[in-house]
Amino acid sequence: xxxxxxxxxxxxxxxxxxxxxxxxxxxxxxxxxxxxxxxxxxxxxxxxxxxxxxxxxxxxxxxxxxxxxxxxxxxxxxxxxxxxxxxxxxxxxxxxxxxxxxxxxxxxxxxxxxxxxxxxxxxxxxxxxxxxxxxxxxxxxxxxxxxxxxxxxxxxxxxxxxxxxxxxxxxxxxxxxxxxxxxxxxxxxxxxxxxxxxxxxxxxxxxxxxxxxxxxxxxxxxxxxxxxxxxxxxxxxxxxxxxxxxxxxxxxxxxxxxxxxxxxxxxxxxxxxxxxxxxxxxxxxxxxxxxxxxxxxxxxxxxxxxxxxx
Amino acid sequence: xxxxxxxxxxxxxxxxxxxxxxxxxxxxxxxxxxxxxxxxxxxxxxxxxxxxxxxxxxxxxxxxxxxxxxxxxxxxxxxxxxxxxxxxxxxxxxxxxxxxxxxxxxxxxxxxxxxxxxxxxxxxxxxxxxxxxxxxxxxxxxxxxxxxxxxxxxxxxxxxxxxxxxxxxxxxxxxxxxxxxxxxxxxxxxxxxxxxxxxxxxxxxxxxxxxxxxxxxxxxxxxxxxxxxxxxxxxxxxxxxxxxxxxxxxxxxxxxxxxxxxxxxxxxxxxxxxxxxxxxxxxxxxxxxxxxxxxxxxxxxxxxxxxxxxxxxxxxxxxxxxxxxxxxxxxxxxxxxxxxxxxxxxxxxxxxxxxxxxxxxxxxxxxxxxxxxxxxxxxxxxxxxxxxxxxxxxxxxxxxxxxxxxxxxxxxxxxxxxxxxxxxxxxx
Numbered sequence: 041x042x043x044x045x046x047x048x049x050x051x052x053x054x055x056x057x058x059x060x061x062x063x064x065x066x067x068x069x070x071x072x073x074x075x076x077x078x079x080x081x082x083x084x085x086x087x088x089x090x091x092x093x094x095x096x097x098x099x100x101x102x103x104x105x106x107x108x109x110x111x112x113x114x115x116x117x118x119x120x121x122x123x124x125x126x127x128x129x130x131x132x133x134x135x136x137x138x139x140x141x142x143x144x145x146x147x148x149x150x151x152x153x154x155x156x157x158x159x160x161x162x163x164x165x166x167x168x169x170x171x172x173x174x175x176x177x178x179x180x181x182x183x184x185x186x187x188x189x190x191x192x193x194x195x196x197x198x199x200x201x202x203x204x205x206x207x208x209x210x211x212x213x214x215x216x217x218x219x220x221x222x223x224x225x226x227x228x229x230x231x232x233x234x235x236x237x238x239x240x241x242x243x244x245x246x247x248x249x250x251x252x253x254x255x256x257x258x259x260x261x262x263x264x265x266x267x268x269x270x271x272x273x274x275x276x277x278x279x280x281x282x283x284x285x286x287x288x289x290x291x292x293x294x295x296x297x298x299x300x301x302x303x304x305x306x307x308x309x310x311x312x313x314x315x316x317x318x319x320x321x322x323x324x325x326x327x328x329x330x331x332x333x334x335x336x337x338x339x340x341x342x343x344x345x346x347x348x349x350x
Numbered sequence: 351x352x353x354x355x356x357x358x359x360x361x362x363x364x365x366x367x368x369x370x371x372x373x374x375x376x377x378x379x380x381x382x383x384x385x386x387x388x389x390x391x392x393x394x395x396x397x398x399x400x401x402x403x404x405x406x407x408x409x410x411x412x413x414x415x416x417x418x419x420x421x422x423x424x425x426x427x428x429x430x431x432x433x434x435x436x437x438x439x440x441x442x443x444x445x446x447x448x449x450x451x452x453x454x455x456x457x458x459x460x461x462x463x464x465x466x467x468x469x470x471x472x473x474x475x476x477x478x479x480x481x482x483x484x485x486x487x488x489x490x491x492x493x494x495x496x497x498x499x500x501x502x503x504x505x506x507x508x509x510x511x512x513x514x515x516x517x518x519x520x521x522x523x524x525x526x527x528x529x530x531x532x533x534x535x536x537x538x539x540x541x542x543x544x545x546x547x548x549x550x551x552x553x554x555x556x557x558x559x560x561x562x563x564x565x566x567x568x569x570x571x572x573x574x575x576x577x578x579x580x581x582x583x584x585x586x587x588x589x590x591x592x593x594x595x596x597x598x599x600x601x602x603x604x605x606x607x608x609x610x611x612x613x614x615x616x617x618x619x620x621x622x623x624x625x626x627x628x629x630x631x632x633x634x635x636x637x638x639x640x641x642x643x644x645x646x647x648x649x650x651x652x653x654x655x656x657x658x659x660x661x662x663x664x665x666x667x668x669x670x671x672x673x674x675x676x677x678x679x680x681x682x683x684x685x686x687x688x689x690x691x692x693x694x695x696x697x698x699x700x701x702x703x704x705x706x707x708x709x710x711x712x713x714x715x716x717x718x719x720x721x722x723x724x725x726x727x728x729x730x731x732x733x734x735x736x737x738x739x740x741x742x743x744x745x746x747x748x749x750x751x752x753x754x755x756x757x758x759x760x761x762x763x764x765x766x767x768x769x770x771x772x773x774x775x776x777x778x
Contacts (some may be wrong), residue, residue, distance in 0.1 A: 087747075088643050088658040090353050093360050093373055094395045096382060122402065148442070345380075345400040347443075 099334050099346035101327070106172040106180075108321040108344045109302075111151040114142060118151065118165055118302075121344045122321075123172050127165040127302060145318035146185045146255050146341040153303045153315050164303030173203065173322075175215065176295035179264040181327045183335055185318040186229075188219065189252045200258075200317065203298050204234065212236055214294045217260060217271075219315075220245060231260050231271050236294030246271040246286045248278075255318075257336055261326045267291060272332070280336045282329060319343055354661035357627030358565075358612045358646030361659050362386070365414035366459075369649070370421075371395070372410060379406050383421060383433070383446055390653050399446035404431050408610065409564035411521065413457035413464055418492065420464060421446065422457040424564060428481075428518070430455035430470045434492065452476035452485060452494065456564060460524045462489045465540075467519035467531060469504070481518040482509050482533065484540075486551065501549045508553050509535040520564040524571050526588025532567050532576060534560040539590070556592065558584055562605070568615035568622060575622045575633070577613060581605055583633055585620070597638055600631050614648045614658070623648055627661055642666050668694075668746035671705070672739045672754070674714075681762030682708070684733040689755035690726040694743055700726070701742040702754075706734035714738060733761070 108122040116129035143152045153164050167173065186200060202216030213234025220230035228250060233242040250256065257274040259281075272285035303315060319341055327335070334342060353360065359374035359381075369386040383399035405425035413420040417438050423431040432453040433446040440447070452471030457464060464487035469479035475497065476485065485494050488501035496502045509517035517535035524530075529540040529551065537558045540551040559579040561567060566577040572588045581598040601624060605611045609626040616623070619634040623645035630644045642665045648658035677683060688702040700722040705714035719742055720728040739756060743749050 086656055088645065088648060088656050088660055090351055091360075091362060091371075091657050091659060092393065093353060093371065094384070094393075096373070096397070098375075124403075343444075345402070345444075347397070347400070350395060350397050350443075 094350050096350050097348040099331065099342070099348050101323075101331055101334060101342075101346040104323050104325045105344075106322040106324050107167075107300075109319075110148065110343055111145065111318050111320060112149045114149065116165065120167070123170070125167040125170045125172055125300065127167040127300075129165050143316055145316065146187075147319060147343045150185075150187070150316040150318035151302065152317075164301070166302070167300045169297040169299055173300050174295065174297075175203075175262070175293045175322070175324070177264070177292050178324050179326045180260075180262050180293075181323040181325065182217070182260045182321070183257065183323075183327075183332075184217070184320045185255050185257050185341060186219075187253065187255045187316040187318075188250075189314045198315065199301070199303070200229075200315075201300065201302050201320065203296070203300050205298050205301075211238065212294070212296050212298050213238060213240060214296045214298050217258065229256075229258050229271060229273060231269065233269070233290050234294055236296050242269075242288065242290040244269055244271050244286055244288045244290075246273050248273045248275070251275075251277065255339070255341075257341070259327070259332055259335070262290075262293070263326050264292060274336050274339075276339055279339075280333060282333075352643075352660055352662045354627070354644070354646060354659055357609055357644075357661065358625075358659070361612075361647040362649055362657075363410070363412050363647065364649045365412050365419070367414045367416045367419075370412050370414075370419075372407070374407075378402070379404075381407060388651055390651065397443045398435055399433060400444055401431075405429060409520075411456045411458065411564070413459045413466075415459055415462070415464070415492075420449075420457045420466075420492070422454050422466065424455040424468065430468055432457070432466070452479065454485065455481070456519060456521045458522050458524050458529070460486075460522075460529050463487055464492050464494070465522050465524075465529055466494070467522040476504060479504055479506065480516050482507050482516055482535075484519065484522065484531065484551070486549075500547050503550060505551065507531060507533070507538055508555070509533050509538065517560075520561050521567045523567065523569065523574060525569075525574055525586065526571065528588075530574060530586065532561045532564070534562065534579070536560050537576075537586075556586070558586075558592065563610065565610055565612045566605075568613040570615065570617060573615075573617075573620055575613060575615065575620075577601055577605060577611070577624065583622070583624075595633060597631065597633060600638065600640075604629050604631060612646045614645050616648050616650060616656070618650065625660075629663075666745055666747070668741075668743035668749050668751075670739075670741045670751065670754075674736045674738055676736050677756070677758050677760075679760055679762075680735060680765045681760070682733050682735055684759040684761055685730050685737055686757040686759050687727055687729040687731075688739060688741075688757070690722060690728075690741055691752040691755075692726065692741075692743065692750060694745065694749040695747045696745055698749075699744040701740075702728040702730065703740040703742065704730055704732060705738040705740065706732055706736065708735050710736070 105122050107120045107125045109118045110121055111118055118127040120126050143150050199216055199218045203214040205211035215233050217231050220228050229246040231244050232240045235241045254276050259272045261270045267289045268287055269290050270285045270287045272281040274281045356374055356376050361372050363370040371384040371386045373382040380402040385396040385398050387394045404423050408424050408426045411422045418436050421433045430453050432449040434449055435446050451473040452469050454466030455468030457466045466485045468481045469483040483506045485504040487494050488499040493499045494502050517533045519533045521532040531538040537556040539554045543550050543552045561576050569575055575585045581602040583595040583597050585593045604626045607626045611626045614623040621634040624631045625644045627644050630641050632639050632641055642663045644661040646659045650656050701719035703719035704717045706717055707714050717732050722728045739754055
């Protein structure tokens with residue numbers, strides 16, 4: 041018997057050998073045989089088992105999300121976790137105005153700033169205009185967690201977030217939320233709608249009794265169909281604000297290209313007030329009650345990407 | 351049951367210290383980075399990151415140092431992203447931290463040293479580095495700035511531009527006492543060189559055309575396999591041995607498909623799985639075959655279980671075709687029958703067939719498959735100059751093939767000069 045060749049088959053390495061002595065016109069036997077030393081699974085391959093990956097449940101809060109700031113960065117540069125509207129710290133003209141995540145937040149760290157002690161304008165952090173920031177002609181939800189301490193009379197109030205250039209009072213005002221002192225001198229939240237030029241046309245006050253060192257989740261929703269603007273405030277004392285809230289009807293938000301500014305400090309203050317902000321998000325729809333409840337999460341909050349379970 | 355949801359995801363990545371998984375949210379450019387653990391019976395998972403701002407991931411690398419690991423990502427636009435986690439300092443979920451000073455598209459643990467390739471950074475001293483550059487850390491830490499630690503450094507590699515304006519390093523991988531650098535313009539081996547307090551990596555070019563993608567290389571610290579720019583498969587071993595395996599006629603249709611081709615490696619039998627989610631070629635040290643499992647990653651557990659991420663063609667037919675054979679005669683001969691010795695499980699049907707041609711320049715013609723009788727023999731009765739024998743089994747489970755026996759009748763003696771084959775006493 042003589043082996044006279046190896047073949048690399050499409051499927052296996054085979055040997056080829058001929059059996060001897062065929063006479064002319066007779067059959068010759070040619071054998072292909074497998075060279076693999078193991079006699080197991082010569083055909084095909086070892087079957088690969090399956091890995092059962094975890095099921096990760098995401099909230100519907102990812103739907104129609106525009107921007108989301110976790111406000112965890114200690115650098116003062118805040119990343120938009122969802123989009124590209126990243127915030128950078130701007131005009132920190134005194135140490136007191138430095139906005140950075142240096143304190144414990146509702147989740148991880150929170151952006152922290154203090155009211156300046158001198159007159160003038162400064163700001164915490166800003167995101168230059170991107171299309172995702174434009175809330176004109178759409179329903180929307182803006183959600184942020186806030187906390188303050190060292191209470192002082194808020195005077196004209198302190199903007200929490202505002203879509204308006206800060207350094208010139210004549211710049212276009214689109215919308216914003218501020219800490220606000222009501223007529224009784226108590227703290228509350230005021231959402232403002234600007235007219236797109238330089239003045240405010242509508243305000244809605246969430247006149248709730250606000251306590252120091254308490255995290256508040258302030259949710260602003262606007263329904264384009266009903267033109268109804270809601271401000272709802274949830275806190276550790278009163279729990280989750282469900283169907284009630286402070287509402288008014290306003291026309292759609294102005295169509296402008298102003299930057300989004302977090303914690304701008306535009307006014308003279310008396311004494312120091314510590315402000316903290318966390319988990320700031322904007323959606324281009326009205327979040328459902330269940331979704332707002334998910335954001336509240338029994339007062340513990342939830343952060344992007346809103347994972348409900350793994 | 352297959353677990354691929356969107357080719358090639360999810361995928362598993364095995365390092366000397368652990369297991370990692372990347373899952374993709376279907377129809378979204380959103381990925382989960384998961385640290386995995388398998389105790390022999392159950393999986394546990396730690397969600398390290400949720401990434402939705404890295405575009406469509408093309409390939410990833412994990413440089414694992416045990417308590418610290420680095421993840422590098424390249425997306426389909428060629429943009430690079432780097433993340434790291436200190437597993438003792440960061441214990442909350444979603445704790446992966448982005449790194450951009452510098453960011454690199456590929457990374458590895460080379461004997462306790464972090465090596466990064468395909469650099470992107472706006473920060474000094476790495477701002478002049480490009481896709482053909484590498485960085486390396488001090489040993490035992492991730493300090494990459496040579497101004498802080500003299501052992502750290504960076505270099506732009508001696509790669510000639512072939513397929514891109516600036517060569518792009520696709521993968522860096524430890525290989526024995528060297529670092530293998532796979533680029534689209536060639537393959538380099540880097541060797542450590544210590545001169546006094548300074549440290550650098552010497553460069554040696556390997557005679558292999560470059561690679562198209564970081565997914566076209568797989569292996570461990572001893573053996574690595576790659577598909578080169580000409581679709582040839584190569585194996586490089588620690589110590590410098592290089593072997594051209596070939597198979598480009600099978601690899602080319604896989605690589606040229608619009609789906610990304612993934613090469614996965616299994617240490618046993620030096621097995622490389624090459625798949626694009628439609629077809630899968632398996633190359634091991636004995637040869638090559640195609641299989642119904644379309645593999646995007648594979649691993650063997652300490653208990654010996656072979657696990658992986660794969661899709662399936664659902665075709666579990668066993669099929670063998672030989673290469674072209676003329677049985678030692680250029681004349682027309684008759685393939686009368688084929689006898690097969692095989693065993694298999696369950697209910698199966700076994701067929702024998704042949705492809706044939708008369709003209710060496712012509713393509714093979716498919717001859718019918720004939721059902722084998724219970725003894726494993728089937729009559730074909732086809733005459734031609736060249737044949738390719740085929741054997742088909744309807745289910746490959748536990749199938750064993752011992753031999754194929756072809757019965758050939760030499761009826762055409764025109765090309766015989768002198769004695770006929772029988773007179774040659776072939777095989778004696």
